[in-house]
Amino acid sequence: MYKVFVNDKPLFLTNQISKETDFQIFLLESIDIKQVIVKIFQNKIQKACLYHPDEKEIMKTLKAKIPVCKAGGGLVYNKKGEVLFIFRNGKWDLPKGGIEKGEEIEATAMREVEEETGVDLLTITNKLQKTYHVFKRNGKYKLKITHWFEMQSTFEGTPQGQLEEGIEKVAWIKPSDIPEALKNSYENIKLLFEDKKLPV
Numbered sequence: 001m002y003k004v005f006v007n008d009k010p011l012f013l014t015n016q017i018s019k020e021t022d023f024q025i026f027l028l029e030s031i032d033i034k035q036v037i038v039k040i041f042q043n044k045i046q047k048a049c050l051y052h053p054d055e056k057e058i059m060k061t062l063k064a065k066i067p068v069c070k071a072g073g074g075l076v077y078n079k080k081g082e083v084l085f086i087f088r089n090g091k092w093d094l095p096k097g098g099i100e101k102g103e104e105i106e107a108t109a110m111r112e113v114e115e116e117t118g119v120d121l122l123t124i125t126n127k128l129q130k131t132y133h134v135f136k137r138n139g140k141y142k143l144k145i146t147h148w149f150e151m152q153s154t155f156e157g158t159p160q161g162q163l164e165e166g167i168e169k170v171a172w173i174k175p176s177d178i179p180e181a182l183k184n185s186y187e188n189i190k191l192l193f194e195d196k197k198l199p200v
Helices: 033-041 055-065 105-117 175-182 187-192
Strands: 002-006 009-014 024-027 048-051 068-077 083-088 091-093 096-098 122-137 140-153 167-173
Touching: 002 033, 002 055, 002 187, 009 033, 009 055, 033 048, 033 055, 033 140, 068 105, 068 122, 083 105, 083 175, 096 105, 105 122, 105 140, 105 167, 122 187, 167 175
Parallel strands: 002 122, 009 048, 024 048, 068 140
Antiparallel strands: 002 009, 068 083, 068 096, 083 091, 083 167, 122 140
C-alpha cells in the first residue's frame, strides 16, 4: 500500500479492500484520480482508498495525472541520540528539499539538512521509506516524493534555521519529547517514526 497525503489527509493506494473502514473507496478504472484529489482539497472527502489489483498501476496513473517533484530529507541523530527538527509554518518538520539537476538523491538530502539547519558533519547510516504528498502551488497540484535517509552528525555548534525558507527554529529533540512534537507535525513525518521505539 502507498500512503499518499493530500493536504495532510490520507489517500491510500491499495490492492486490498477492508470492509471495516470509514475510508471512501474508489476503483481506479472508474474514477479520475485528479477529481478525487480536488475533492480532498475542498474537504468534500476526508479520507479515501483507491483500489486496483496492482498497486503500482495506481501510482503510475497518479504520476501520469500530476507532475512529480523529487525531494531528499534527513532524520538526523546527534551523538546524544537526539533528533534534528525544524519548526516552520506552525509545525514541527524534518529538513528536506528538492533535488537539483544532476544531483544524487543522497547528496540532495545532505545538502538540504545543511542548508536548512546549518548542521554538517553528516553521515548517512540508513535509507528510510519514501513519503508521498500532494500539494497545490500557483493553482497546480504536484506530487512530492521525498526520499528519506537516517543520518548521524558529530556537529557541536548551534543549529541555525534558514530564514528564507521560513524556518523559525531548529532544535535537537530528545527521544522522550518526540511524541509530543509529532502531535504538531505532518502525517508523513509521523510515518518515519512508526517503527522507531519511542518512549510513550
